[in-house]
Amino acid sequence: MTSEQPNPEMLSALDRPNSYIGKTVPRPNLDRLMQGRGLYVSDVELPRMAHVVFVRSPHAHARIVGIDASPAKQMPGVIAVVSGSELAAVITPWIGVLSHLKGLKSAPQSAIAIDHVCWQGEAVAAVVANSRAQAEDAAELVSVEYQELDAVTDMRAALDPATAVIHASLGDNLAFERNHDAGAVDQAFAESDEVVDAEFIFGRHTGVTLEPRAVVADWNAAEARLTIYQGTQAPHMVQNIAALHLGLKESQVRVVCKDVGGSFGIKVHIYADEMATYALSRLLRRPVKFVADRVESFNTDIHARDHRCKGKIGVKRDGTITAFEIDDLTGIGPYSMYPRTSAIEANQVVNLVGGPYVTRNYRARARVVFQNKNVMCQYRAVGHPIACSVTEGLVDLAAMKIGMDPVEIRRRNLIADNAYPCASPSGLRFEQLSHHAALSKLVQMMDYEALRAEQSTLRARNIYRGIGVASFIEVTNPSAAFYGVGGAKISSQDGVAVRLDAQGSVICQTSITEQGQGSESLTAQIVGSVLGVSMDRVRVILGDTDNTPYGGGTWASRGAGIGGEAALQATKVLRKNILDVAAAILQSTAGELDIVNNAVVTVVDGAPRIELSELARIVYFRPDTLPPGMQPELMATRHFVPREYPFAFTNGVQASWLEVDIDTGFVKLLKHWVVEDCGTIINPQLVDEQIRGGVVQGLGAALFEKCVYDERGQLTNANMADYLVPMSGEMPDIDVGHVVSPTLESELGAKGAGEAGTAGAAAAVTNAINDALKPFGAVITEIPLTPQVILTALRRI
Amino acid sequence: MTATVAISLSVNGELVEASVLPRLNLADFLREHLKLTGTHLGCEHGVCGACTVRVNGDIVRSCLMLAVQTDNAKVETIEGLSDSGEIADLQSAFRERNALQCGFCTPGMLMAAQDLLQQSPTPDREQIREHLSGNYCRCTGYQAIVDAVETTARARTGRLP
Ligand code: FES
Ligand code: FES
Numbered sequence: 028m029t030s031e032q033p034n035p036e037m038l039s040a041l042d043r044p045n046s047y048i049g050k051t052v053p054r055p056n057l058d059r060l061m062q063g064r065g066l067y068v069s070d071v072e073l074p075r076m077a078h079v080v081f082v083r084s085p086h087a088h089a090r091i092v093g094i095d096a097s098p099a100k101q102m103p104g105v106i107a108v109v110s111g112s113e114l115a116a117v118i119t120p121w122i123g124v125l126s127h128l129k130g131l132k133s134a135p136q137s138a139i140a141i142d143h144v145c146w147q148g149e150a151v152a153a154v155v156a157n158s159r160a161q162a163e164d165a166a167e168l169v170s171v172e173y174q175e176l177d178a179v180t181d182m183r184a185a186l187d188p189a190t191a192v193i194h195a196s197l198g199d200n201l202a203f204e205r206n207h208d209a210g211a212v213d214q215a216f217a218e219s220d221e222v223v224d225a226e227f228i229f230g231r232h233t234g235v236t237l238e239p240r241a242v243v244a245d246w247n248a249a250e251a252r253l254t255i256y257q258g259t260q261a262p263h264m265v266q267n268i269a270a271l272h273l274g275l276k277e278s279q280v281r282v283v284c285k286d287v288g289g290s291f292g293i294k295v296h297i298y299a300d301e302m303a304t305y306a307l308s309r310l311l312r313r314p315v316k317f318v319a320d321r322v323e324s325f326n327t328d329i330h331a332r333d334h335r336c337k338g339k340i341g342v343k344r345d346g347t348i349t350a351f352e353i354d355d356l357t358g359i360g361p362y363s364m365y366p367r368t369s370a371i372e373a374n375q376v377v378n379l380v381g382g383p384y385v386t387r388n389y390r391a392r393a394r395v396v397f398q399n400k401n402v403m404c405q406y407r408a409v410g411h412p413i414a415c416s417v418t419e420g421l422v423d424l425a426a427m428k429i430g431m432d433p434v435e436i437r438r439r440n441l442i443a444d445n446a447y448p449c450a451s452p453s454g455l456r457f458e459q460l461s462h463h464a465a466l467s468k469l470v471q472m473m474d475y476e477a478l479r480a481e482q483s484t485l486r487a488r489n490i491y492r493g494i495g496v497a498s499f500i501e502v503t504n505p506s507a508a509f510y511g512v513g514g515a516k517i518s519s520q521d522g523v524a525v526r527l528d529a530q531g532s533v534i535c536q537t538s539i540t541e542q543g544q545g546s547e548s549l550t551a552q553i554v555g556s557v558l559g560v561s562m563d564r565v566r567v568i569l570g571d572t573d574n575t576p577y578g579g580g581t582w583a584s585r586g587a588g589i590g591g592e593a594a595l596q597a598t599k600v601l602r603k604n605i606l607d608v609a610a611a612i613l614q615s616t617a618g619e620l621d622i623v624n625n626a627v628v629t630v631v632d633g634a635p636r637i638e639l640s641e642l643a644r645i646v647y648f649r650p651d652t653l654p655p656g657m658q659p660e661l662m663a664t665r666h667f668v669p670r671e672y673p674f675a676f677t678n679g680v681q682a683s684w685l686e687v688d689i690d691t692g693f694v695k696l697l698k699h700w701v702v703e704d705c706g707t708i709i710n711p712q713l714v715d716e717q718i719r720g721g722v723v724q725g726l727g728a729a730l731f732e733k734c735v736y737d738e739r740g741q742l743t744n745a746n747m748a749d750y751l752v753p754m755s756g757e758m759p760d761i762d763v764g765h766v767v768s769p770t771l772e773s774e775l776g777a778k779g780a781g782e783a784g785t786a787g788a789a790a791a792v793t794n795a796i797n798d799a800l801k802p803f804g805a806v807i808t809e810i811p812l813t814p815q816v817i818l819t820a821l822r823r824i
Numbered sequence: 825m826t827a828t829v830a831i832s833l834s835v836n837g838e839l840v841e842a843s844v845l846p847r848l849n850l851a852d853f854l855r856e857h858l859k860l861t862g863t864h865l866g867c868e869h870g871v872c873g874a875c876t877v878r879v880n881g882d883i884v885r886s887c888l889m890l891a892v893q894t895d896n897a898k899v900e901t902i903e904g905l906s907d908s909g910e911i912a913d914l915q916s917a918f919r920e921r922n923a924l925q926c927g928f929c930t931p932g933m934l935m936a937a938q939d940l941l942q943q944s945p946t947p948d949r950e951q952i953r954e955h956l957s958g959n960y961c962r963c964t965g966y967q968a969i970v971d972a973v974e975t976t977a978r979a980r981t982g983r984l985p
Contacts, residue, residue, distance in 0.1 A: 053919045060927025061915045063862015063902035067928065070861040160847075237866045237874055237928040237962050288864070288928030289962045321867040543925030543963050716922050719965030747871035747960075755966040756957035760949075784965075 044624045045559050047552035048775075051712040052562060054548040065286040068241035068258045069318050076243065076314040077106050079307055080162035081139075081150035081300055082169045083326065087180070087399040087740025088193070089144050089173040094152055099168040104161030107311060108169060109153045111139035118306035119272045123363035125513025128370045131203040131395075133363035134194035138272075138303035144173070145193060145361030146401050147741055148326030150300050153307055155315060178399040178740035182335065182358030185396040193361050193397045202363055203370040203395040207377050209452050210388030215350035219341030223424045227417050228809040230733035231333035231358075234406055235752055238288020239319040240328060242301045244308035253280045255305060258287035260295040260540055261580035266572045267516045268297050268366060269305050284570035290542040291724065292406040293328050295582045296364055300327065325745035330734055331406035333358050334376070334413050340421035341388075346431050346439040350388035351381040351452070353417060357403070358396050364404035366515045370395050372403075375410025375502070380418050382451045382500040383462055383678065384440045389452035399740040407724060409583070411501060411786035419497040419790040420808055423797065433496050433794065434475060437466060441498060451500075460678040461766045462498055465702040468764050469496070469680045473700045478684060486802065492686045492697070493799025497790035501677045503584035503705070503779025504770070508673035519668050521585070522576025523593040525554055525601050526662035529647040531625065531640030533558060533565045535597075538578025539590030540570050544781065545713040546586045550594050552709055553775070557598035558605075559622030560639065576664060584779020587709055588675055592773040593667040600663035608659040609642055667773065675770045675778040679703035681722070681787040683795040684759075689803070689821060692814030694730060694796060696759040703783045704766040707776035714780050715763040721784020722761050727753045729789035733811050831895040835860070836904025844891045850884075851875045853891035854901060862902035862931045866960065873959030876932035877901050883939045902931035911938050914976045923972040925963035933959050937973045945981050949974060 059065050096108035120135040139150050152169050156162035177191040184190050185200040193200055216222050243256040253275065259265050262282040270280045287294060304317040319327065334357045341349035355376050359369035373393040381389050426436040441462035442449065450456050469475075475494070482492050510517040524536045535554050539546050551565040569575055578593075579585060606617040609627040613620070613636050621628050626635040627642065645652060646659045653659070669675060684698040701718050708714050731751035735744045744750045769776025789810050796817070797806050805820040818824040828843040835858060842857060851868075854860045854877065863886055866874035870888040877886045878900040905911045911934055917923070924930040933956065940947055940955040947955065952973045953966070961969065 054922060057919050057924065057927070058915070060924060061902075061918055061930055061934065062906035063860070063864075063931045064906075065927055067861075067864075069865070070855075072859075160845075235960075235962055237872065237926070237960060238864065239866075286928075287926060288866075289926045291962070321869065543927060545922075545925075712922050716925065716964060716968055719967055720925060720963045721965075723965040724962070746869060747867040748869065752960060752962070753966075754957045754960065755953040755970065758953070758966050760967055761965060 043559065045561055046556050047562055048556045048709050051710055052552065054545050055551060055562065056547060060286065067238050067286045067288050068243060068256050069238055071243045071256045073243065073245055073314040076316055077155045077157060077311065078159040078162050079153050079155045079304055079315050079317045080159065080166045082152040082154065082166050082171065084140065084144035084147060084149045084151055086144060086173055086175050087147045087178040088176040090176065091140065091142050091144060091151060092172040092174050095170045096152065099154060099165040102161065102165035102168060104157040105165045106155045106157065109307060109310065111137050111141035111151065114139050114303060114306050114310065115141065117273065117309050118302060121272060121365045123365035123368050125368050125510065125515055127513035128203060128368060128374060131363060131368060131370045132197055133202060134197060136299060136362045136365065138299050138306055146399055148323070148401060150303060153303055155307060155311060180398055180400060180736055180738055180740050182356055182396050182398055185358065185398055193399060200397040201394060202359060202397055203373065205374060205377055205393045207389070207391040207453055212350050212352060212388045212390040215388040216341045219349045220344045221425065221428045222339060222341045223421065223428050224337065224339040225420065225424060225808045227336045227338060227420060229332040229334045229413055230811050231330045231403065232728050232732035233325065233328055233330045233734055234291045234293035236289030236291060236293050239321060239324045240294065240298065241318040242304050243314055243316045244305040245314040246308040246312055248312045251279060253305060253309065255280065255282045257282060257284060257301065258290070258294050259284050260290050260542060260582045261517065262540065262570060262572050263538065263577055263580065264366070264517045265297060272302060273305060273309055282572045284540055287542040292582065296329055296367060296404055298327060321747060322745050325750060326401055326742055329364060329404040329406065330401050331403060332413060332728065333403055336413060336417050338417045338421050340425045342425040342429055344429055346429065346436045348384055348386045348422070348425065348440045350386060351418065351421065352390045353380050355393040356396065358398040358400065360400050360402035361397055362402055364402050366517065367405055367510065369402065369404045371405055372410045376413045378453045378455055379410060379414035379500060382414070382455065383442060383498045385442055387452050400736055401742065407721065408782035408785035411499065411782055412725060412728060412789050415497055415499040415787050416790040416793060419794060423794045424806070434466065434470060437496065437498055441466065455676065456672055457676050458672050458770055459768045460500065460676060461704045461768050462678055464766045465678060465680045465704055466498065468766060469682055469700055469702045472702070472762055472764050473682050490686065491689055491799045492684065493795040493797065495683045495791040495793065495795025495798055496680065497787040497794060498680045499678065499787040501679065501782050501786050502674045503677050504588035504669050504675035505583045505585060506669050506673045509583065518577060518579040520666045521578035521590040521593050522664060522666040523590065523597040524576055524662060524664040525597045527601065527605060527639065527643055529643050531564070531638065531643045533560055534568065535565060535594065536568045536575045537590055537594060538576045538580065539586045540581045542581060544581065544586060544717055545710060546581055546590065548713060549587050549591055549709045553591055553594045554598045557595055558602050560625050564625060576666065584781040587777040588773065588779055589667055591709060591777050592775045593665050595775050596665035596667060597663050600665060601661065604660050604663060605642065608646060609637060611654050611657055612642065612645060613637060669772040671772055675772060677703065677705050677778045677783065679783045679787060681791040683791040685792065685795050685799065687796055687799045687817060692817035694812060696726065696757065699759050699761045701761065701784065702764040702766060703780060704768050705780035705783065706767065706769040706778035708765060708767065709777060717780050718763050718784040719761045721781065722788045723753050723758055725785040725788025726758065726792060729792040729810050730812055829892050831892055833894045833897050833899055835899045836901060836907070846890065846892050848891045849887055850889040850891050850894055851886035854886060860901050860903055864928055864931060866928065873936060874929055874932045876935040876959065878935060883935055902934060905938065913979060914938060917972040917976045921968045921972040921975065923964060923968040929959060929961040933961065933969060941977055941980065945977060947977055
């Protein structure tokens, strides 16, 4: 099934005028964003809307002794100052666990802390006022008396019996542990010619969505309905959770999600302050708006990664990898995040290490511990960069040890392209991957041999450049195996309803959401192609639980693969319904007719027979002229979720070419390449830009981004000036290539591409830096690769 | 609180009279008082560039400027530049190249890009990257933006793409 054509002809008649699948077409509706006429949640204003500002704990761990809000309540414009226990009257606490992650535990968490604060930034009171400025002024007058407690910050110390336990009721600070042992690991290591081990350290970082989290909650007491305007990736999940904890029926909650200013997994969760905002609206019977400021974003948006992973690899002199072993430790802050839980990432690391390679021998332990730092949870490419960096770092170390070229060792160990279906050492089932085709394409795109030659010429002139390669697998199109089996009410299926309106235009309602990936575009492309109408006739509605089918939304690279297939199936039904009516009107048969360019045509000669607008006119306004008993249905709905494979695995490979200044420790990225196999490509440009954006997020983690905490649990760089993210001047051009292995789980054949860039970028950069530093015998297995880390490894500081 | 101050300015060519608190920044004034929500706030401390607008012809970070400082000034926002057609070609290059994803950085990016093209009509890729380095984009990876600006520069100066 693997081919190297960029545009696979998956559907029939793709070369017709309205065939958009596989073609680059501009996204509809970009004009409103470019003219500043979008509607982000931070722009939403409602009559009588009040603003909430949260008073947040300055301590990482403390008891709340008392709160004095009376001076604040006297301030101009103040509507209410609400404590955690007052808010508890309208919203119940929650515990972020899932039953399929056996043994995962967490403590009950409240919308606003009651008695006990567990991280710096946890909200202890809410100040609601007529304007944000008034609320901020009053918040300064809320005095909170704390009794500071010892803070658990180092994740290694968290499990030490001498360390304070954050939640007494849990007994210790271990949230979750998973052990995996496959094959004959000890024997494999014993039979290896070389065994290499290293400890990999990953900095805690965060998403920095350019638009901070924002929510407007509007409880209408007369309708007994709560409308939540929120930039979320999963509106139906928000609906479910809000209803559950406010004691409402789901039908009493509507979630509306217009434009979203970046998400990357940051906005797939539900945060305590968002829950508090819903509850405040209910309590105060008026719309309440919360917009995080940037400092709050750093302190409360989920953080990501923060792993220390010991890894070991065995290798034979001929390059055969014999075994992998890892021991991963990760700190998740004081609570497992709700409702997706913070153990998914470590679980994913266990799943993915060694994934691209043939060896069956794999042992893993992952432990997830509580700390008094901000909560940590799923962020773009959950677990992938950790697993990829450890795996690919070990593979490079093994290659170095036996003196083999990094590309060659991969060629000898990557699962063969004709070996599928097969399973990974951790038991993941692969339908069809293309590691070798991808690697060959990458080597050719980058002209590997020429780069190696250039590298050695320059090295003679004391210019230190490195090449790093990283192969990876990527989890996409998740089924219920992700959350549903664990009891979370997060839909894994998505639905699409598509209809022909009275003037021959097409309205399509989908449960996937848009945060800039191009969900609207890919949906319109699929609908237009299948129906035979031009894209400008298709309007896509999404992000509104009142007006879309029930579904999961856009996360874990599922929009195109799951939502796209639902769109395809729904449109096929509509198409059939239209042709049935057309056959009746034209006294023909449906089989003799087709739809092309907004008109029903005769199959044999393509002659136009009736415009869709005319057909719609007859159906809606002159149904009396149709044959008796005929009731045309110009609307169809279909849902989809993959059933046979719990995930559609994709694969890819990245390479980085960079230069290290050995005097300053600065790294200059010169070029980056990616080859990815995401199955059917619906819009090549959108896929490539998704990948580029993902790569740059991965490069940020590799080189710059880190949430720096001190030993008291204070986040010391909670602003954009001190927390560095990639900027245009530092980023290289990124070449993207494709191999196409469509999944047979769906007719469309699309798999996801959203995580690929982030999954492999840090590994490629780290391997390239180690390659550049080879003459100095320095090996670094820590990110971010700051000048300090590099100069330390070079023993220059 | 301090008393309000009367200011009078031109915003996108329209005369605006307002009474504002001295502490009100220009971004909040545009967004909250004039409901011009195209100017975005990403950081409120002058780092991300999302709030970039033009004051008397120069681009500024409206989160770092006070509304009272714009008394008698000429302020132009993304809505104004869009309606006048001044950046229609740049916007169309952004559309063709998918140089935006969530679009939150885009008004600021377009402002900064137009500023560059006015100052130096034939920038190379490095200069474009350099000039846009004060504008964060978390979605795109920047390359598409650089491509779109480069295409516009070439088209404006009559060079072939
Ligand atoms: S909001 Fe003004 S620079 Fe970020
Ligand atoms: S497009 Fe989202 S921040 Fe630039």
